[in-house]
Amino acid sequence: AQSVTQLDSQVPVFEEAPVELRCNYSSSVSVYLFWYVQYPNQGLQLLLKYLSGSTLVKGINGFEAEFNKSQTSFHLRKPSVHISDTAEYFCAVSEEAGGTSYGKLTFGQGTILTVHP
């Protein structure tokens, strides 16, 4: 079965500083990886995804993530954050066909990013 670990429950940063939100996953088969953002009292919005190909993935709002298969990681980065990036961020994994969790999206526990002026 697949699992996702987000290593930091809360990350405070100052505006215009860089940020990295960490995500590690576990699976016995190949996976697809996603980062979603959730603003207060809203649903989830897809930031970016890794399906195959280039391990550096660029998403919306200036975010990017790098898939590292050897370290089973998919960390999210932004070189300069804005106040409006304050939200909760979820890393999620989905297994390719053959996995015991095929058809399911498994989420990490979430990281609350707070950007201070």
Next chain:
Amino acid sequence: DTEVTQTPKHLVMGMTNKKSLKCEQHMGHRAMYWYKQKAKKPPELMFVYSYEKLSINESVPSRFSPECPNSSLLNLHLHALQPEDSALYLCASSSRPGLNNEQFFGPGTRLTVL
């Protein structure tokens, strides 16, 4: 149209009430999902519909009853809920069941059970 809509946005119900949540998408997606999200927690999968058939039920209590009348619509019927069922209920859809599983989420229904 690239969005998933959910109604109502907010719902308050007593433990003896019967109510329904509605979810709609017009992206031609053939997989639809119900999630429950408690405060400061990730979404927890409840049900998956695949080509209008229930394919996954994550051992959800029978007081939650899903229904998929057609490929665009997903309902969640609620009956005799408990206060601990209060949560944000999210609907999502994806193009094909299992295919990379990129899911599009609705804004959710905030449910309060008194």
